[in-house]
Amino acid sequence: MTTWNFSSGPAILPKPVIEKAAAAILDFKGSGIGVLECSHRSKLYEPVVASAESRLRKLMGISDDYAVLFLQGGASTQFAQVPQNILASTDVADYTDTGTWASKAIKEAKLYGKVNVIASSKEADGTYKSIPKDLKLTPGAKYLHVTSNNTIFGTQLHAFPDVAVPLVSDMSSDICSRVVDVSKFGVIYAGAQKNLGPSGVTVVIVRKDLLGKVDRQIPTMMDYRTHIEAGSMFNTPPAFGIFVLDLVLEWLEGAGGIAGMQKINDAKAAKLYAEIDRNPLFAGTVALEDRSRMNVCFVPLNKDHEEPFKKLCLGRGMVDFTGHRSVGGFRASIYNAMPEAGIDAMIEAMRDFEKSNG
Numbered sequence: 001m002t003t004w005n006f007s008s009g010p011a012i013l014p015k016p017v018i019e020k021a022a023a024a025i026l027d028f029k030g031s032g033i034g035v036l037e038c039s040h041r042s043k044l045y046e047p048v049v050a051s052a053e054s055r056l057r058k059l060m061g062i063s064d065d066y067a068v069l070f071l072q073g074g075a076s077t078q079f080a081q082v083p084q085n086i087l088a089s090t091d092v093a094d095y096t097d098t099g100t101w102a103s104k105a106i107k108e109a110k111l112y113g114k115v116n117v118i119a120s121s122k123e124a125d126g127t128y129k130s131i132p133k134d135l136k137l138t139p140g141a142k143y144l145h146v147t148s149n150n151t152i153f154g155t156q157l158h159a160f161p162d163v164a165v166p167l168v169s170d171m172s173s174d175i176c177s178r179v180v181d182v183s184k185f186g187v188i189y190a191g192a193q194k195n196l197g198p199s200g201v202t203v204v205i206v207r208k209d210l211l212g213k214v215d216r217q218i219p220t221m222m223d224y225r226t227h228i229e230a231g232s233m234f235n236t237p238p239a240f241g242i243f244v245l246d247l248v249l250e251w252l253e254g255a256g257g258i259a260g261m262q263k264i265n266d267a268k269a270a271k272l273y274a275e276i277d278r279n280p281l282f283a284g285t286v287a288l289e290d291r292s293r294m295n296v297c298f299v300p301l302n303k304d305h306e307e308p309f310k311k312l313c314l315g316r317g318m319v320d321f322t323g324h325r326s327v328g329g330f331r332a333s334i335y336n337a338m339p340e341a342g343i344d345a346m347i348e349a350m351r352d353f354e355k356s357n358g
């Protein structure tokens with residue numbers, strides 16, 4: 001039986017990537033040693049970082065105005081590292097509060113400068129079901145921070161706001177899933193473990209002219225400039241994570257690049273939402289126009305159906321599709337690597353469940 005992994009992260013990776021990574025753990029490029037065992041400064045490994053950077057630059061259209069870094073600490077470290085590097089203590093930064101991750105980013109930014117939460121879609125029960133539009137920025141704001149995809153609640157910013165200030169975006173759960181105009185952004189950051197690779201590597205894309213303007217000392221390891229100067233090799237990088245990330249990007253090139261992947265993702269999500277809307281036993285949980293194409297959240301209308309539907313899916317090889325503990329119900333995370341057949345399996349389960357319980 002095929003296993004369909006709907007995990008929200010760490011998440012499914014493309015099968016050919018896993019096969020290549022597994023082989024390289026045993027023997028890296030015919031060297032007799034595995035990729036986990038070789039020096040990051042060796043002739044064998046060093047080209048990997050350059051390759052990953054160059055692939056990401058080409059795929060996303062990242063100009064030389066930006067540095068591309070492979071760091072550690074996850075997106076959660078970036079919540080603090082971004083303002084620490086680009087927000088002076090007297091500066092104001094605008095943030096939108098669209099979910100749990102956004103609110104964590106807000107909390108950290110307050111440690112460094114003035115933070116203005118210019119819009120929030122938080123509901124009385126603590127959940128989020130939509131994306132605020134019509135943003136009014138603070139005059140003189142240094143940047144506007146947005147979470148491009150709210151992994152937990154299943155909402156997504158389908159159109160990045162057109163603003164005069166640089167956008168800073170947490171793209172952890174939808175980076176490389178759709179085409180974005182990088183030139184609108186000051187910083188893009190993403191933990192790799194949703195759409196780009198294994199956990200342990202964090203991608204940071206930062207416009208270099210924003211750096212060096214804050215009125216504080218930045219610890220060496222937290223200063224983006226350290227890692228820019230050293231090409232992400234100031235200290236031991238997350239070597240295996242970058243290696244797998246490079247393989248994922250190679251796979252993405254072969255799948256038609258980001259534009260090609262976006263078409264596939266749109267079709268996959270449309271298909272699953274169509275079934276959620278058609279099936280009388282289930283309902284979506286968020287505003288139609290803000291539905292995420294990566295994390296599809298839905299609930300059974302009858303609470304008693306939750307356990308039996310879960311059992312049916314588990315019996316068919318589907319795993320990790322339950323909603324976040326704050327939302328309940330179901331969440332099918334359908335990142336780039338989830339084949340359409342996985343969505344078909346979920347749809348078939350919903351239809352069969354309707355037949356026996358409708």
Ligand SMILES: *Cc1c(COP(=O)(O)O)cnc(C)c1O
Pocket residue numbers: 009073074075076077101147149150151170171172173191192194
């Ligand atoms: C998972 C996630 C995070 C947290 O990432 P870590 O790498 O675990 O720190 C932050 N933001 C978003 C949008 C996420 O999906």
